[in-house]
Amino acid sequence: MAQTMTLDGVRWPRILSFFSGIGMMVASILTVRHYFLANYPENIFEGSFCDISAFFNCDSSAFSSISAVMGVPIGFFGLIVGAVFALGALFPSESFERTSSFIAFLNVLGVIALLTYAVFVMKSLCLLCTGFYVFSLLSFFLFWKFGISQGRGGFFERFFHPSFKMLVTFACITALGAYGMILYHEAKKDAQAAVSLRIIKQFRDLPVVGNPSFLSPYWTVRSTEYFEDAPIQVVEFSDFLCPDCLFLTREFDILKEEFAGKINIVFQFFPLEGLCNDVVAEKDIHPGACELAYIAAYDPAKFVAIHDETFANFNAARRPEWRQELAMKYGVEEAFNDPVTHDIIRSIVNTGMEYEKTSDQFSYGIRSTPTMIINGRMIIGTLPLDQMRAIFQDLVDEYEGRSRFIEQWVPPKARKIKK
Numbered sequence: 007m008a009q010t011m012t013l014d015g016v017r018w019p020r021i022l023s024f025f026s027g028i029g030m031m032v033a034s035i036l037t038v039r040h041y042f043l044a045n046y047p048e049n050i051f052e053g054s055f056c057d058i059s060a061f062f063n064c065d066s067s068a069f070s071s072i073s074a075v076m077g078v079p080i081g082f083f084g085l086i087v088g089a090v091f092a093l094g095a096l097f098p099s100e101s102f103e104r105t106s107s108f109i110a111f112l113n114v115l116g117v118i119a120l121l122t123y124a125v126f127v128m129k130s131l132c133l134l135c136t137g138f139y140v141f142s143l144l145s146f147f148l149f150w151k152f153g154i155s156q157g158r159g160g161f162f163e164r165f166f167h168p169s170f171k172m173l174v175t176f177a178c179i180t181a182l183g184a185y186g187m188i189l190y191h192e193a194k195k196d197a198q199a200a201v202s203l204r205i206i207k208q209f210r211d212l213p214v215v216g217n218p219s220f221l222s223p224y225w226t227v228r229s230t231e232y233f234e235d236a237p238i239q240v241v242e243f244s245d246f247l248c249p250d251c252l253f254l255t256r257e258f259d260i261l262k263e264e265f266a267g268k269i270n271i272v273f274q275f276f277p278l279e280g281l282c283n284d285v286v287a288e289k290d291i292h293p294g295a296c297e298l299a300y301i302a303a304y305d306p307a308k309f310v311a312i313h314d315e316t317f318a319n320f321n322a323a324r325r326p327e328w329r330q331e332l333a334m335k336y337g338v339e340e341a342f343n344d345p346v347t348h349d350i351i352r353s354i355v356n357t358g359m360e361y362e363k364t365s366d367q368f369s370y371g372i373r374s375t376p377t378m379i380i381n382g383r384m385i386i387g388t389l390p391l392d393q394m395r396a397i398f399q400d401l402v403d404e405y406e407g408r409s410r411f412i413e414q415w416v417p418p419k420a421r422k423i424k425k
Contacts, residue, residue, distance in 0.1 A: 012098035030088030037081030218357035237405035304341035
């Protein structure tokens with residue numbers, strides 16, 4: 007007797023299949039939403055920062071090379087798959103169930119590949135993506151256990167008899183939706199000039215909070231002898247094990263070349279680990295971050311090299327043995343137990359207490375990484391490169407007495423008709 011999951015009335019496997027499809031759709035929508043929020047924030051208050059842990063971090067996924075395919079967030083494809091499963095449970099037919107089984111098989115292969123890449127290559131896992139993975143595995147199990155089998159029940163029978171017409175239909179719908187997503191993505195890119203203008207205005211409207219009383223002696227970029235003499239002055243509260251700090255570091259690598267001789271960046275140690283951070287002791291989320299701070303701070307002459315090597319080996323830096331090897335390589339093994347180094351780090355970290363609280367959940371203004379003080383104004387989290395560049399250019403223009411970015415900006419529509 008042929009087995010089927012959706013054609014024998016409303017039974018629990020069919021109901022579960024419907025809700026697993028809905029779960030995949032919800033997770034996918036949230037993933038797509040986060041992708042655009044992370045890559046194209048609409049205002050200066052939506053920056054990405056470390057708030058959960060180094061491992062469970064959706065920003066790492068949003069900024070990764072596999073987050074989108076030709077401008078289409080991969081979450082969009084998950085949305086289509088989830089919709090197919092939900093509709094298959096609502097409007098059952100033999101061809102629909104056979105096609106859904108085939109798609110479930112392909113989908114679970116993709117899930118395994120993405121999960122493997124996330125855990126073993128990126129060394130992080132997005133909670134939103136994890137939700138999609140769980141519902142995908144559940145859907146595959148349901149089709150494997152209860153799916154249509156024509157009475158023989160073999161694996162091939164269950165998963166490799168799709169309806170060609172339905173596959174073509176779903177492919178066409180996916181292609182049309184993907185094209186729409188590409189257009190939306192391009193529109194978001196084109197809107198960045200206008201968004202950058204808004205970001206600059208918001209930056210200028212931020213209250214001036216000033217620099218910390220104890221400015222870290224560890225600089226990643228130094229253009230002038232005195233910190234305040236550069237047009238662009240950045241105090242970067244950072245953590246070597248924060249994925250968003252890695253993202254910001256890569257942006258600074260570009261910007262320090264574009265604004266050579268005009269920018270100073272101070273690395274204000276702020277490890278999110280209770281061992282050396284009492285400012286946000288409740289955020290004990292990056293074990294090993296204090297050790298990395300000690301290693302980098304022990305010999306100021308070696309700081310930049312250690313800073314660069316640590317971020318270049320971001321995933322490896324989580325391992326205690328790698329940190330030991332790093333200390334040995336630079337001859338700073340004593341850093342682990344050096345009281346002077348520990349006191350310096352704690353003094354730098356404690357400057358986070360000097361700023362007024364920015365959240366009701368935490369007692370002080372510096373409560374996550376990265377947090378930047380740019381020319382005396384605080385920005386929590388990262389911003390896209392174009393927006394950072396616009397702020398920096400505006401500061402340079404003001405310093406040099408030229409027309410500022412805001413004054414030169416021309417709306418895109420006006421730009422097109424301008425003779």
